Amino acid sequence: MTEFTKVMSVPILPGLKGTGEHDHCPASANHGLPGAWWGIHVEDPTKSTMFVNYETPDAYAAFQRSATCCPELQKAVSVPHEATFDAILSPPAGKVLGAAPIIEVAKLQLKAGVTREAWLAQMVLMQKLLDAIDACKGYAAGFVEGNDDYLILVGWDTVESHTEWMKGEKATPGSPVHDFGAMIETSEMHHIAIREVMPGASRH
Known part of the structure; x- marks a missing residue:
């Protein structure tokens, strides 16, 4: 079910x-x-x-x-x-x-023209990045019912673990984070x- x-x-x-x-x-x-x-x-x-x-x-x-x-x-x-x-x-x-003290909640509106298929392919790359981080305690993601917004929940041991990781990825040429961000029109994020x-x- x-x-x-x-x-x-x-x-x-x-x-x-x-x-x-x-x-x-x-x-x-x-x-x-x-x-x-x-x-x-x-x-x-x-x-x-x-x-x-x-x-x-x-x-x-x-x-x-x-x-x-x-x-x-x-x-x-x-x-x-x-x-x-x-x-x-x-x-x-x-x-x-149930596994993390801090939950990153990100609700994203995708840019016009970004297909669900292209977005989900990009999410696979992002998940591989997260899987390699000890400070990441898991994630869950999917489309919001009734529209094309996308919800991501990521568990972290601290807020700083998330922000420092993202800062490092943004400074890394070729990181999937760059293409990920390029597909997003607007985002709402909090911890x-x-x-x-x-x-x-x-x-x-």
């Missing part, structure tokens, strides 16, 4: 803002979801993002209204969000969301410090 990832901006969860180990939302069931995670924006700590993996709209709806969900989280997923979208990511998003792992999710 296809697994979707819903990405949404949510209010800061006041009862779950610990700055040490990952806070845990007590719940007695996983709501029938493969997993859900949330975290605070590194660049703007007044914002947070939630990632929810689900297989059917009914499963997500059940999660929203679940009485076993802690009150802060239930409120957060029930109010209007600044931005929300769904994507089918490969590998499944849980592998990276999330993962704070929450809910039942159904795991860190390995």
